[in-house]
Amino acid sequence: MNTAMPYRRSLRSLIALGVGAGVLSGCSSDSEPAASGGGDCASLEGETITIVVPYEPGGGYDSYTRLVAPYLEEEIGATIAVQNQPGAGGLLALNSLRAEDADGTKLAIMNGVGAGGSSIAGAEGADFALDDFTYIGRVASDPSLLVTSAAGEYQTFDDILAADEFRWGSTGPGAEDYVTSSLISAVFDIPGEVVTGFPGSGETELAVVQGSIDGMSGNLTSRRGAVEDGTQTPVLVVGEESPDWLSDDVPTVAELDTTEEQAELLDAHLALIELGRPFIGPPGMDEAATSCLRTAMAAAMENPELVQESEEQERELAFLPGDELEGLVQDLMDAPPAYSELLATLY
Amino acid sequence: MLSEAISGLTQVFQPLPLALMLLGVAIGFVVGILPGLGGAVTLALMLPFTFDMQPVEAFAFLLGMWVVTSTTGDITSVLFGVPGEATSAATVLDGHPMTKRGEGGRALGAVLFSSALGAVFGALVLALAIPVIRPVVLAFAPPEFFALTMLGLTFVVALSGKHLLKGFIMAAFGLLVALVGLDPQEGTQRYTFEQLYLWDGIGIVPLVVGLFGGAEVLQLMLSKRSIARAEPGATPEASLSGVGQGIRDVLHHWPLVIRSSAIGTGVGIVPGLGGSVAQFMAYGAAQQSSKTPEMFGKGAVEGVIASGAVNNAKDSGSLIPTIGFGIPGGAGSAVLLSAFLIVGLNPGEEMLTTSLDVTFSMIWVTVLANFIAVAAAFFVLKPLTKLTFISGPLLVPFLLLLLALGAYTASNSFADVLVMIVAAIVGVICIRYDWPRVPFLLAVVLGALAERYLFLSYSLFEWDWLTRPIVLAIAAVMVLAIVGPIVRRARARSRVRTAEQKSDVSA
Amino acid sequence: MAVPEQHESRRPSTGAVADVVLGLFMVAVFGWAFLEAADWSFKAALFPRIVTGLGFTVALLQVVQSLLRLARGRRAAADPTPATSPAGPIGPVPGAAPAEAVPQAAGTTSEDDVNEDDVEYVFQTAGARRWTEAVAWVTAFFVLLYVAGLFVTAPLFSFLYLRFAGRRTWVFCAIYAVVVGVVLYAAFELALGIPVPPGLFLD
Incomplete structure (x- = not known):
């Protein structure tokens, strides 16, 4: 293989196809051995x-x-x-x-x-x-960010904890969004379900924005656009650190009050995310x-x-x-x- | 809004964006002609080159390339019967028989010109949709998507031709093939035979390439003649003179162009459905509304026109959710989404307000790139059409390589080549014993989505989703689509019966 | 269902036999797939059961229909004085009898079965020898591709195929082979840099 x-x-041959050399100068640096x-x-x-x-x-x-x-x-x-x-x-x-x-x-x-x-x-x-x-x-x-619909009733993680029935959206078992949201639900005993079967995170996001599901877990950096656009509300960072562009009001997992048992599970999962x-x-x-x-x-x-x-x-x-x-x-x-x-x- | 539209146009008409667009068109042109190598993959490969570009430059380059692939994919379909893209399979059905008849030029003229018109239509819809883009996207949820997949499946009836029963069997077989892989709800392995390769399901690209291309290549090997019929009167020159005829055909069938473009744009908006479904919906609709449905599959120019227009309209459609919410409508627009981030644009509100000029420049690029590609294509038609007049065996090694590469490049695995071979066997058996192939392919594409969206609709809304207005509207269209042909068939049959009675009397 | 019957009745009987065989094959596939779904959870099995159940039923219907048609064809062939058609032979005779050429509703005109350029026609008329040859070449191509990879297969197969199946001159074949090899290498390895089948030994 x-x-x-x-x-x-291949880039060089591309340039040879006829772009002005200056255009791509930034990425046409040489690759001769320079150990x-x-x-x-x-x-x-x-x-x-x-x-x-x-x-x-x-x-x-x-x-x-x-x-x-x-x-x-x-x-x-x-x-x-x-x-x-x-x-x-x-x-x-x-x-x-x-x-x-x-x-x-x-x-x-x-x-x-x-x-x-x-x-x-x-x-x-x-x-x-x-x-x-x-x-x-x-x-x-690869930290995750839990988000909810900006128009929905759950605007903080505490709202989610107090929910009677919280519905997550996900692509399916084994996928990151499924694992993280189910794990958080299990650890914090959040009643509700994870709706599976979305073809991709785009479709899940659409359902969050439409409000037909309450929230989802997703890749932190990919959520940035939607968060800044105001269509999704960030509620919890499942990772060690919160990025600059996120408001300080959004807690990370480590900042939550947890029992020892919960902390043990969360730490193990954070280690996996740290990988x-x-x-x-x-x-x-x-x-x-x-x-x-x-x-x-x-x-x-x-x-x-x-x-x-x-x-x-x-x-x-x-x-x-x-x-x-x-x-x-x-x-x-x-x-x-x-x-x-x-x-x-x-x- | 008008000033932004003009500003968008002037931004495209700068030397650098224009040059980049031409480069993109050139790359897209070649990629489109080669089977397998798809628009989305090429976009991903080209993405790193946009790092230093301005937004308009980057989109001129990427969009220019992307929208052209589906145009030129049709060329391979028409001339060699091997779909140049997964979205160009419907073009094979009628375009290739026309080539065999020596009407390759006419078919190409029709498909290219209607492609260009389709692109214009899609761009127009996109431009007009800008004020309402967000509500429109929000109106579509899993129930609507499910209804659309069902609407797609009703075309099995039309596409089965004269063998309705066989068509249903092939459709069920297609649904079965679509079930292979991990189930979307619980991750259960279904029909995977313990093979990891099958977990993600059967790839659509190798399937399409084998199903349609395989039979054509085998036929060349058996007959050992040129693709186009070798008889006096059918020469490359005569075939080429048909280009103008093809363009006139398109103008003559302008309602068909508009309807097919509308189908393309509509389906393009729906995430997950995409071009491989849209082409057959447009094709089926064209067949249903045609005055001579029996000619479909034997070289009906209407079929060619429909499949040309739908392809290019769908690209603009899939940009709608991408621009409005940053939610990609398909694989290609998913890669484009990364391009947004690279050039520092946030899809969503921003694209509709402060960066509206960039949005308009994107619309202009889709139109311009298509016109350039179509114009360029007319220049290379001559050498390409000549290929169909040279001896068959000369083309065989070349076409076999196209098949193998087309399948292999789908996911760089030899298993894809095996899938292609099996699909080719299915295709050959279908043709030899007169079983319809198209319902099979349609069902493969729609099956997995239908299941997903049905379960999602139920999970999200229980049975309330059945009463959503758009769902009801689509259901009404479905009923019309099923009842219409049956009524027409019955009426035609009674006509035949009267004719028979008359002839009995006269006998 | 009157339309397909009309059409089928004038097809060669191999077509009807094939319909029965293929129909039975589909029955078997759907039956197997239905049973396979027995162990799955309700959610995972619901859709497969519906699909395979429907498929099984329709395929069975198709088999019955083709069997009936086959039997009718036999009877018609055994009976020298068919009552229905005054204008000549009916039943499993290739080519359309004039009486059958009544315009069909949504079906097709009778010429579609005899058009020399149709793929169907080529597949039907190519003799066993041609079939064996073609299939052997195709098999050789893919086996070679798997074993030796693209950059060996492309020139080698082109050369052999054109020389022995295409009956071209040695020189012509050599040039063709070299051009194919060079173009592929330039396009895929150098310009596009896209992976191609590598073969077993070049990993």
Whole structure:
């Protein structure tokens, strides 16, 4: 599968198609080997590294990977090809990553809540354990935001807690929106149901705006437009930190009053959310390659150009080094059984 | 609003946006012709290039590319019988038989010109919808979507042709195929045979490519003749001279163009339905209203016109919820949504007030890009049409590769190629033994959505949804769509009977 | 249902036999799919049960109808003096008898079965040998694609097919093969950078 797109190269041929060179100057930087990372990259220099995106092109995972890839390419001095391999809600690509050569030429971006959660829950289709993989580094954290209809009766999280019957909307079991909203409902004993079957988060949002469901959970950054537009009311950040653009009145999970039992479950889930969207490699990856990739990624993620580009795209980066991710994974493996039992009902 | 419309136009008519639009049109042109490689995927691949662009430049580039793919996809459908896009399958049904008859030029002229008109119609609707865009989007909820899928399914009756019973069987089979995968409510695996590949269901692109393209390629291999009939009078030149005839056909059938465009725009608004449904609804409606429905599937120019117009109108339709609420109407507009964020625009209120000029520039781009593409297409018609007159075996390796690549690029998995092969076998059997293919495809596309929206409607509103006004209106249209042809058939039959009685008497 | 019957009655009997066989196949598929849904929860099984139940019933109807038609055709063929048609042979005779060519309601004109350019016609008339050949080439193409990948298959298959099925000259085939290979490589690998089938050995 090394036929995938070295897209820096394709970009050049695109430009050759006839745009003024100046137009795209910002993204036509050179990709000649310039190994400046401190790691030992001898084995990867000049190679083609494929990063598999387990979803269709155009989604968040795809965009993040394509955003970071050129900068990583520069650090390693290799060609990076981004390849989409959708299937089984992202599990297919991760299952096949397990069997790939562990020489560092095949990586993937993982969906922490979706894929990691299925693994912890022991769900069908997830043939891997979280600690199987080699962790390179996290591209972005993936906090969720609970929102309600701006025209509805629930305008704060306390309103939801006091509800007689609260209806969440979601795409279906195992999806992030389903897991997070069911988990919050279970932990805080919110009466109501999760309506499943929406074809995508767009349709779920539409139902929230129309008021036919009371609320939903969704990717924090993707909610920004609707929140600023005033059609959706943010009520709770399911993540460690609240972003600048969100009003301080919106609490994070950690700021809620909880019993010890509740806190234990929420902490475990926050750890899963903290796992976010990491680049991972096959189990037991070659040590030199691992250290090369980790160092290169750490350097790439600090590149001011990348930081600026990510800000322009409103795609927040949240780098976390590979060894810290491993610690996080270990915490998750040691999570209280109550958590994995709860998750098992949601996948 | 008028000043914004003009400002939008002048912003497009700057050197840089124009150049970028031309580049986008060029890319979209090629992508559209190649089967499999779809507009949404290409948009995603091109997205990184827009990082440094101004909003109007970015949309000139992306929209220009996107709206053109469905136009040029029709070219492959007409000439080779292989759908260039999943949304161009209906064009195959009548466009390709016309090519075989040596009327490829006429078919292309008709499909391209009606595409351009469809684009204009869609853009007009989008422009007129701006003041009411938000209430319109809010009026559509799962019950309305369900009613629309049901309306789509009623066209099985029209599209089954003379074999109603077989049509129903194929439709049921299509619904069955649509059920493969994880069920949307509870995640139960249905008919997945323990294969992870099948969890997400059967891909529509490999299915369409195999179902329609497979049979045509096999036929070339069997007959070993050129695609177009080799007989005196049918030459590339004669075929090309039909282009003007095709354009006149479109003008002659202008109500059909408007109705098909309206169907395209309407279906485009609905998230999830999209072009693969819209084309067959427009095609079925064209067949129902035609004076010569029996010619459909054998090279009726009306079928070509309907499927051309619907495709380009639906793009504007799917922009309506994207602009109004940031909710994408389909895969392509989902990628466009990321482009909004990249260039720093917030879909929603902003697009209808402070950034209204950008919205108008988008509308202008959809119209301009289509006209440029159609004009460009007329220039390459000649070499392309000639291809249909060269010996069949020469085309076979090329077409087989198109089939394989068209299927494989859907999700970069060889399993897609297998799906395509199985679909091709189904297609060949259908043609050989006279079973209708179109109801099958229609049901595959609609089946999964129908189930989702039915359960959602019930979950959200219990049975109250049955009395929602739009649902009732759609139901009325459905009744008309079913009863109309039956009445017509019965009337025609009684006419035949009278004729028979007369001939009996005279005998 | 009068219209399809009218049409069917003048088709070759292989068509009617195929309708029975395919109908039975569909009956089996729907039956299997219906039983398969037995273990699922109510929500997951409701739609499949409706669909397969309906499909099963309609397919069964179709089988019965085609069997009846087949039997009627046999009877008509066995009976040398058919009462219904004064104008010549009726029943499973290919080609339309004049008496049958009554304009049909929403159906089709009789010429649609004999148009030489119809796919149907080609499929019906191609002999067993041609079928075997074509299917063998197609099979070879896809097996080769799976095993050796696109960039090997494209030129190799083009060359072999044109040489042996198309009967072109060696030089012509070689040029065609090279052009196909180069164009594909340039388009997919260099310009678009889109993954193509890699083959088993090139992973």
